[in-house]
Amino acid sequence: MDNSDHNVLVWSMQPIKAKTQLCYNQADYNVMREFVRERISLINSKTESTNSMWNTFSGVMQEAIEKFIPIKSVTHTSDKPLWLTGKVLL
Secondary structure, eight states: OOTTTTOOOOOOOOOOEEEEEEEEGGOHHHHHHHHHHHHHHOOOOTTTHHHHHHHHHHHHHHHHHHHSSSSEEEOOOOOOOOHHHHHGOO
């Protein structure tokens, strides 16, 4: 840098992505079962290959998880495991 009062500093920052956690204990499993049952019944096991059926099943399950299992943001900032912080008792 020169000895000028017009020096410029440039840097880039990567945003920290918020971690998310699925709340399985708050899921609506009855509605989820019905959703999966309806979608799986559309699979024709006589004409589709095993891979095709698996891909369909996997997609249905992923869609069900996204629709019926709530997600919460995790703001855990400590580098320690949760069991070392004492918060596990709360």
